Amino acid sequence: MGDAIRTVIRSSSFVRxxxxxxxxxxxxxxxxxLGPFLILLAFGAGLRDEDPPVRTVIVTGSDPQVVEVAERYxxxxxRRLDIDExxxxxxxxxxxxxxxxxxxxxxxxxxxxxxxxxxxxxVVTLFHNFVDPIEIKAIELSxxxxxxxxxxxxxxxxxVRGQRVAGDVTDRLxxxxxxLTALEAALGAGDPEAAELxxxxxxRDVGALALGLGATDAVVENITGDGDGGDGRPGAQAAVxxxxxxxxxxxxxxSRGEVTAAPAAALAAIESDLNALAxxxxxxxxxxxxxIVSPFQxxxxxxxxxxxxxxxxxxxxxxxxxxQHMIVTFISLSLVREEELGTTELFRVAPLRxxxxxxxxxxxxxxxxGLVTALLTALLIIGLGVPMRGxxxxxxxxxxxxLLAAIALGFVIALVARTDSQAxxxxxxxxxxxxxxxxxxxxxxxxxxxxxxxxxxxxTTYGIALFRGTMLRGEPGAxxxxxxxxxxxxxxxxxxxxxxxxxxxxx
Amino acid sequence: xxxxxxxxxxxxxxxxxxxxxxxxxVVHASELTKVYGEQRAVDGLDLDITRxxxxxxxxxxxxxxxxxxxxxxGAQRPTSGKVTVFGQPPAExxxxxxxxxxxxxxLNALYPNLSIAENLKFVASIYGVALRHRRxxxxxxxxxxxxxxxxxxxLRDSSGGMQRRVALAATLLHEPDLLFLDxxxxxIDPVLRRKFWERFAxxxxxxxxxxxxxxxxxxxxxxxxxxxxxxxQLVAADTPDGLRRTAFxxxxxxxxxxxxxxxxALQRLRRREPVLDVEQLEVDAHTLxxxxxxxxxxxxxxxxxxxxxxxxxxxxxxxxxxxxxxxVAVLERWRTDG
Numbered sequence: 001m002g003d004a005i006r007t008v009i010r011s012s013s014f015v016r017x018x019x020x021x022x023x024x025x026x027x028x029x030x031x032x033x034l035g036p037f038l039i040l041l042a043f044g045a046g047l048r049d050e051d052p053p054v055r056t057v058i059v060t061g062s063d064p065q066v067v068e069v070a071e072r073y074x075x076x077x078x079r080r081l082d083i084d085e086x087x088x089x090x091x092x093x094x095x096x097x098x099x100x101x102x103x104x105x106x107x108x109x110x111x112x113x114x115x116x117x118x119x120x121x122x123v124v125t126l127f128h129n130f131v132d133p134i135e136i137k138a139i140e141l142s143x144x145x146x147x148x149x150x151x152x153x154x155x156x157x158x159x160v161r162g163q164r165v166a167g168d169v170t171d172r173l174x175x176x177x178x179x180l181t182a183l184e185a186a187l188g189a190g191d192p193e194a195a196e197l198x199x200x201x202x203x204r205d206v207g208a209l210a211l212g213l214g215a216t217d218a219v220v221e222n223i224t225g226d227g228d229g230g231d232g233r234p235g236a237q238a239a240v241x242x243x244x245x246x247x248x249x250x251x252x253x254x255s256r257g258e259v260t261a262a263p264a265a266a267l268a269a270i271e272s273d274l275n276a277l278a279x280x281x282x283x284x285x286x287x288x289x290x291x292i293v294s295p296f297q298x299x300x301x302x303x304x305x306x307x308x309x310x311x312x313x314x315x316x317x318x319x320x321x322x323x324q325h326m327i328v329t330f331i332s333l334s335l336v337r338e339e340e341l342g343t344t345e346l347f348r349v350a351p352l353r354x355x356x357x358x359x360x361x362x363x364x365x366x367x368x369x370g371l372v373t374a375l376l377t378a379l380l381i382i383g384l385g386v387p388m389r390g391x392x393x394x395x396x397x398x399x400x401x402x403l404l405a406a407i408a409l410g411f412v413i414a415l416v417a418r419t420d421s422q423a424x425x426x427x428x429x430x431x432x433x434x435x436x437x438x439x440x441x442x443x444x445x446x447x448x449x450x451x452x453x454x455x456x457x458x459x460t461t462y463g464i465a466l467f468r469g470t471m472l473r474g475e476p477g478a479x480x481x482x483x484x485x486x487x488x489x490x491x492x493x494x495x496x497x498x499x500x501x502x503x504x505x506x507x
Numbered sequence: 508x509x510x511x512x513x514x515x516x517x518x519x520x521x522x523x524x525x526x527x528x529x530x531x532x533v534v535h536a537s538e539l540t541k542v543y544g545e546q547r548a549v550d551g552l553d554l555d556i557t558r559x560x561x562x563x564x565x566x567x568x569x570x571x572x573x574x575x576x577x578x579x580x581g582a583q584r585p586t587s588g589k590v591t592v593f594g595q596p597p598a599e600x601x602x603x604x605x606x607x608x609x610x611x612x613x614l615n616a617l618y619p620n621l622s623i624a625e626n627l628k629f630v631a632s633i634y635g636v637a638l639r640h641r642r643x644x645x646x647x648x649x650x651x652x653x654x655x656x657x658x659x660x661x662l663r664d665s666s667g668g669m670q671r672r673v674a675l676a677a678t679l680l681h682e683p684d685l686l687f688l689d690x691x692x693x694x695i696d697p698v699l700r701r702k703f704w705e706r707f708a709x710x711x712x713x714x715x716x717x718x719x720x721x722x723x724x725x726x727x728x729x730x731x732x733x734x735x736x737x738x739x740q741l742v743a744a745d746t747p748d749g750l751r752r753t754a755f756x757x758x759x760x761x762x763x764x765x766x767x768x769x770x771x772a773l774q775r776l777r778r779r780e781p782v783l784d785v786e787q788l789e790v791d792a793h794t795l796x797x798x799x800x801x802x803x804x805x806x807x808x809x810x811x812x813x814x815x816x817x818x819x820x821x822x823x824x825x826x827x828x829x830x831x832x833x834x835v836a837v838l839e840r841w842r843t844d845g
Contacts, residue, residue: 005637010635013632016629020625345612345616349582507583
């Protein structure tokens with residue numbers, strides 16, 4: 001019998017032995033498959049997509065305008081904030097916050113109207129007692145968004161009023177058109193007295209028109225805060241005001257007798273101005289107040305199809321993490337227990353090579369890990385509705401890669417550890433490192449160099465990128481991830497082989 | 508496990524006629540030393556093991572037996588000195604040479620969650636036993652240790668004695684030439700211990716060489732050569748009878764007389780050949796213990812002496828001291844002699 005056949009016999013003995021040993025422990029098998037799935041299920045079912053409600057009290061002074069704004073704030077923040085009451089007792093609200101009865105106190109200033117009238121911004125303060133920096137960041141962002149929403153609401157009200165005024169101006173525009181027509185008729189009839197009378201009427205109508213439009217200008221000034229009526233005005237309103245200025249100048253010139261050569265042309269120009277004015281007013285009045293106040297709205301859109309909710313985003317990563325932990329723990333315990341049972345001593349004397357043991361055990365755990373991953377993936381897709389947008393072949397190859405890296409890591413741990421409690425401790429350390437550094441919770445780019453390199457020593461880092469990419473994006477991601485995983489397998493596999501040879505060699 | 512039991516009395520291949528006797532010892536250790544830190548676990552041990560013999564390494568716990576065996580199997584390298592097995596240092600053995608060794612470690616080195624048969628199949632596999640031979644070897648090994656009926660039992664559900672039998676069977680599956688059995692009888696009852704030694708004798712008769720360590724000094728009687736170890740050193744190495752002689756300086760003969768013996772008669776007895784010394788046992792003044800160079804000649808001399816002295820003799824018999832006594836005597840002598 002050749003050496004090659006003996007090598008196959010020796011390696012295959014470990015495949016069978018490891019699998020039979022695990023299957024002989026039904027509780028272990030249950031823990032192995034059902035345990036991770038129940039964790040994943042609880043994770044997926046328990047994770048809410050929306051931010052949790054924040055128990056809030058709004059504090060205002062006695063100013064009814066501020067109370068009105070606070071009410072509007074309450075409406076706009078209903079989804080995020082669970083607003084308990086609107087009160088004027090700031091002290092009591094802050095005491096409740098300190099006692100942990102509230103999460104947030106939104107405090108409007110007592111003299112908000114006065115502050116605004118004096119040309120300053122009124123500050124809405126958001127008191128909280130969070131220590132979680134992510135929660136603090138969210139609350140700060142929320143405070144900023146809330147202020148913007150309040151400003152938008154105030155501005156919207158003013159625009160509505162402006163549009164109402166613009167409606168009145170439209171009526172005056174009709175009267176002005178009539179005066180212009182009468183003037184044209186008087187001039188056409190060669191009746192200077194009537195013409196002068198109609199001109200006077202026209203001048204009065206244009207004056208009234210300018211006055212009415214001035215009121216809308218003031219309204220819009222309030223919205224934009226731009227006192228000179230310049231760039232800050234909405235486009236339609238600026239165009240209207242420009243036209244009115246031209247129209248007033250033309251009518252004034254006509255009344256002063258400056259236009260004698262071609263009064264028909266001057267009247268045509270005035271008519272043109274009135275048409276432009278009508279068009280401008282129509283545009284201003286026809287625009288929704290929201291568009292005038294906030295012409296631009298932000299919208300984020302994925303360039304690929306589909307959308308994953310929070311649990312679908314975390315579930316593939318949790319699967320990779322659980323499978324890695326399972327494999328690392330089992331393989332390291334398997335080797336350490338063999339040391340404790342004395343079988344390692346038998347291996348030292350037997351015609352067994354380190355490579356044969358390495359290949360045999362790797363195959364066993366590759367089969368086991370592959371089976372568990374397949375089961376859990378199916379349960380994720382069927383049970384939790386996690387999408388599978390990529391290729392199954394790519395996902396299969398990714399699984400093999402991650403499992404090989406985890407197996408090699410398990411070997412390294414087992415060959416460094418001396419007791420099973422040490423092996424479990426080391427496996428737990430790997431799990432902790434994987435939770436923090438692999439991109440499971442925080443993105444890899446949040447870590448500073450050189451600590452960000454630590455992530456690339458962990459199989460989960462590659463597994464999470466590959467699983468999320470394949471399942472959620474439909475493609476595994478950058479080739480550097482695949483190359484990195486291959487390098488990691490080679491490094492950990494090489495280290496395992498060297499350590500195993502040393503362990504099985506003469507001591 | 509007895510020879511007339513349900514299984515085959517000896518189911519392993521008889522190799523006595525298959526391999527020509529090799530010149531020189533199968534195992535040769537010279538100045539063999541192993542040091543762990545400050546401690547000399549084995550200290551300058553010289554020992555030869557000849558083919559087809561049972562060599563017992565006897566000594567108290569911590570005397571260096573296991574370390575010696577580990578160096579002989581190649582599991583450990585000597586710190587100094589040398590050991591050769593089949594003419595080569597075992598630490599440099601390749602798979603073929605390793606396959607000629609059978610090793611039963613002190614721990615069972617088996618898997619509790621596998622059945623007896625599965626454990627044996629696994630061990631057969633790591634020794635590269637081909638599938639076509641595995642079934643018959645397994646059957647023979649199970650029969651040899653009387654475990655055929657229990658082959659499906661999980662190891663964790665088996666008794667300690669049964670587990671040791673499985674471990675012994677596992678050692679035989681690849682039909683090794685040389686077996687190292689490290690305390691195979693530790694923790695098992697005397698009846699089973701005796702059966703184990705019967706099996707070892709069968710293996711010896713089939714041409715195999717056995718090196719067996721034991722803390723049970725009495726088991727030295729089953730060995731061809733007994734090597735007594737203490738504090739890492741070889742105290743004595745001899746046949747069991749040779750060891751007895753070494754321990755006491757000769758053989759012992761007890762003479763039981765009916766009447767008290769006067770000092771003059773005792774002096775005359777001491778002067779007779781081959782008597783070296785005479786001791787009157789304190790517990791029984793009628794019994795004299797003679798230290799003689801040879802037991803048969805000593806008994807003849809004792810009878811002649813009693814006739815000449817006119818003493819009535821109830822019995823004259825050789826006294827075979829227990830190996831416990833021999834062991835204690837050997838150690839005392841070694842410590843006294845430095």
